[in-house]
Amino acid sequence: MIRWRMIFNIVGVLLIGVGVTMLVPLGFSLYYRDVGIRPIFGAMVVTILGGLALYFVGKGASSASPINHREGMAATTLCWAAAAAFGGLPYYLSGVLPEFVDCVFEAISGFTTTGASVIKDVEIVPKGLLFWRSLTHWLGGMGIIVLGLAVLPFLGVGGMQLYKAEVPGPTPDKLKPRIRDTAMILWKVYLIFTVVETVLLMLGGMDLFDSLCHTFGTIATGGFSTKNASVGHYRSVYIDVVITVFMLIGGINFALHFQLFRGKPLALWRDGECRFFLGFVLLLTLVCTMSLWLHSHASVAESLRQSAFQVASIVTTTGYATADFEKWPSLAQCLLVLCMLVGGSVGSTGGAVKCMRIMVMLKHGYREMIHLIHPRAVTRVKIGKQPVPPEVLSGVWSFFLLYLLLTAVSTFLVAATDVDVLTSVTSVLACIGNVGPGLGEVGPMDNYAAMPAFSKWVLSLDMLLGRLEIYTVLVLFMPRFYRK
Numbered sequence: 001m002i003r004w005r006m007i008f009n010i011v012g013v014l015l016i017g018v019g020v021t022m023l024v025p026l027g028f029s030l031y032y033r034d035v036g037i038r039p040i041f042g043a044m045v046v047t048i049l050g051g052l053a054l055y056f057v058g059k060g061a062s063s064a065s066p067i068n069h070r071e072g073m074a075a076t077t078l079c080w081a082a083a084a085a086f087g088g089l090p091y092y093l094s095g096v097l098p099e100f101v102d103c104v105f106e107a108i109s110g111f112t113t114t115g116a117s118v119i120k121d122v123e124i125v126p127k128g129l130l131f132w133r134s135l136t137h138w139l140g141g142m143g144i145i146v147l148g149l150a151v152l153p154f155l156g157v158g159g160m161q162l163y164k165a166e167v168p169g170p171t172p173d174k175l176k177p178r179i180r181d182t183a184m185i186l187w188k189v190y191l192i193f194t195v196v197e198t199v200l201l202m203l204g205g206m207d208l209f210d211s212l213c214h215t216f217g218t219i220a221t222g223g224f225s226t227k228n229a230s231v232g233h234y235r236s237v238y239i240d241v242v243i244t245v246f247m248l249i250g251g252i253n254f255a256l257h258f259q260l261f262r263g264k265p266l267a268l269w270r271d272g273e274c275r276f277f278l279g280f281v282l283l284l285t286l287v288c289t290m291s292l293w294l295h296s297h298a299s300v301a302e303s304l305r306q307s308a309f310q311v312a313s314i315v316t317t318t319g320y321a322t323a324d325f326e327k328w329p330s331l332a333q334c335l336l337v338l339c340m341l342v343g344g345s346v347g348s349t350g351g352a353v354k355c356m357r358i359m360v361m362l363k364h365g366y367r368e369m370i371h372l373i374h375p376r377a378v379t380r381v382k383i384g385k386q387p388v389p390p391e392v393l394s395g396v397w398s399f400f401l402l403y404l405l406l407t408a409v410s411t412f413l414v415a416a417t418d419v420d421v422l423t424s425v426t427s428v429l430a431c432i433g434n435v436g437p438g439l440g441e442v443g444p445m446d447n448y449a450a451m452p453a454f455s456k457w458v459l460s461l462d463m464l465l466g467r468l469e470i471y472t473v474l475v476l477f478m479p480r481f482y483r484k
Contacts, residue, residue, distance in 0.1 A: 002482060006067060007075045009058030014079045015051030015086060018139075019044050022090070025135060028209065029128025036094055036128030043089035050086060070481060073472045080464055083140075084108035090132050096125055105448065105456045110136030112467035113349060115223025115319035115436030116427075116459070118449045123228055127209060134213035134224050140467070141220025141250070141349040142190045189257050193219050197246045204238045218243050221250040221349045223319030223436040230444070231309075232322040240305060240322055244312045251277065251316030251344030272384045277315075277345050277355045284339065285311045288332045295329040307332070315339040317351040319436025321444035333439065340429045340438075351434030351466050353403060360388055360396045402470055407432055410462050417452040427451070432462040 022044035029036040067075070087110065088103030097103045102118045109116045110133055119125060125133075194215055201211040210226050217224045227233035231243055249257070252274055259267035268274045288307035293300050306323045313320045314336045325336055342358055344350020363381045370379055381388040407428055415424040419441070426438030427448070437444040441451075448456065465473050475481050 002071055002074060005058035007058070007071055007078060008054045010067075010075045011078050011082050012051045012054030012056075012058065015054065015082055016048055017051075018083050018086060019047035019051055021135065021139065022047065022132065025090070025128045025132035028131045029126060032127040034126035034128055036090070036126035039093035039095075040090050040128050040132065042093050043086070046089060047086040050082075070475075073475055077464070077468065077473050077476055080108075080111060080468065083111050084460070084464075087111060087132075087136055090129055094126065094129055096129060099453070101453050101456050101460075102449075105460050106133070107136060108460050108463050109436075110134075110222065110224060111140035112434050112463040113137050113140050113220045113222035113317070113351070114431060114434045114463045114466075115217065116431055116442070116463070117224065117436075117447045118451075118456070120447065120449050121228060122226060130226050131209070131213060134216040134222075134226070137220040137222030137224055138194070138216035141216075141222065142186055142254075185258055186254050189254055189261065190219065192261075193246065193249060193257070197242065200242045201239065204236060204242060205234070206239070214243065215246075217320065218246045218318060219250050219349065221247060221316045221318040221344065221351070221434075223313070225320065230321040237305065240309050243320060244309050247312045247316045247318045247320070248278070248281065250318070251312075251348050251350040253345045253347035254349075255347050270384075273345050273356045273359060276359050280342065280355065281311055281315055284315070284335050288328075288335055291329045291332045291335075310336060311339060314435060315342060315350075316344045316348075317433055317435045319430075321437060324443065324445045326439055326443040326445070337426065337429065337439070340426070340433050340435050343433055353400060353433075356383070357396045357400060359383065360393060361400060363388075364393060364397075399470065402474075403432070406462070406465060406470065410458055413458045414451075414455045417455045419451065419455060427455075427459060428462060431459040432466040434463060434466045 022040055026037065026040045026044065029040055084104050084107045087107035088097075088100075088105075091097040091106055092100065092103040097106060097118065105116075105118055108114075115137070122130065197215040197219060198208075198211045201214060202208060206214065213224070213226045214231070216222065223230075225231060225233075231239065252268065253271070256267050256271055256274060268278075285304070285308045288311055289300070289304045292298055292303035292307060296303070298306070309320075309322045310325055312318070317340075325333060328336075341353055343352020343354050346354050346356040360381060360383065363383075367379050367381055370377055381393060410428040410432065411424050414428060415421065419427070423438065423440030423442055426440060427442045430436055430438040430442065437446075442448055448459070451459070461473075
């Protein structure tokens with residue numbers, strides 16, 4: 001049987017952590033003397049008290065025995081759901097988003113690093129609330145569960161089950177024997193990149209507040225900006241280049257970044273998935289550049305600048321914008337939709353299907369064609385020099401088919417609320433892939449405010465499904481999950 005008291009204990013601890021982090025945006029509100037002081041403080045108190053209540057309900061249960069895989073999945077899903085519900089309180093209490101569905105949508109979009117927003121004019125939102133909005137990206141990028149494992153040692157008991165549920169790629173591996181050490185390493189790498197990008201953006205003319213907010217949205221591949229025109233507001237080649245580079249960094253497996261810091265400069269090149277990811281970005285950037293140059297009045301340099309930024313932004317599922325790509329040629333738009341499906345690398349902060357799975361499926365398809373030509377040939381799907389086990393191969397195809405099925409079902413549900421086809425399809429792809437902007441009514445210069453309430457609930461669930469890679473959430477709806 002599932003030990004719900006233990007799960008409540010874990011959720012309570014994570015909520016206390018979420019409440020404590022609200023001290024940071026509260027500090028910005030105090031510094032700028034904006035109207036966010038009371039709502040942020042009120043949300044912080046309610047969140048901490050809610051966390052304490054859940055913690056004491058489950059007190060003593062966590063020490064009974066290690067958490068198992070089912071309890072790990074339940075705890076992970078409930079932690080993210082609770083973070084979204086309580087994380088939306090600052091928006092609700094401030095009146096910035098008076099509807100509860102909008103508050104949950106904005107919060108879950110932040111924590112899942114989707115970046116789909118329902119705030120029509122972000123530039124009039126109090127600074128403290130804007131900082132909280134971006135901070136949810138940073139916390140969700142590496143994962144609030146992984147953060148808990150790094151900071152709270154007593155959650156390390158059975159922590160691998162939480163880690164697998166949080167980072168459920170095709171082949172989850174630990175960098176260190178102890179899961180807490182693995183989580184700590186990931187967060188150190190994450191923090192280093194955060195500091196470096198913040199400094200570089202400040203050198204480009206941004207103030208500390210905007211630099212931090214855009215860094216959080218970049219390294220976490222989230223996409224929330226403090227400007228209505230997103231990164232395009234700055235009209236700076238330097239800022240575009242810095243953010244493009246760090247979006248790509250966020251889309252690469254953080255375990256490889258750790259290898260670089262250990263003095264292994266060829267780690268990225270030796271990794272097959274990283275080569276595929278960077279090659280895919282380069283190819284699509286060149287094709288988009290040619291398409292823009294041939295069908296617009298932009299120069300080659302400007303076409304390259306816009307294409308590189310938008311391809312990197314969408315394929316890493318960041319969602320920042322420097323141009324309204326709804327006005328781009330059809331070929332370029334189709335390539336960006338393809339980027340929404342592919343996504344970043346396993347072990348990155350990016351979302352969508354992930355390059356590793358795409359590689360495995362392409363190699364498997366190639367192997368099947370070889371068998372048609374040479375029926376007796378003995379071949380195996382390999383990534384690098386390592387053969388892919390049959391169970392992993394089966395899991396990859398199952399995930400992809402389920403991903404497409406959920407995308408189709410969600411599209412029908414959104415379309416049922418009288419949303420046009422283009423908006424329905426791309427909004428679902430953008431949310432389940434944790435991308436943010438789509439096409440139609442949810443394009444890069446628009447937002448999700450006009451979507452019907454039911455569609456927002458569907459898209460909120462899609463964001464959670466995408467962030468936890470489907471299975472962790474869906475198993476909770478199976479009756480068999482609750483049986484012995």
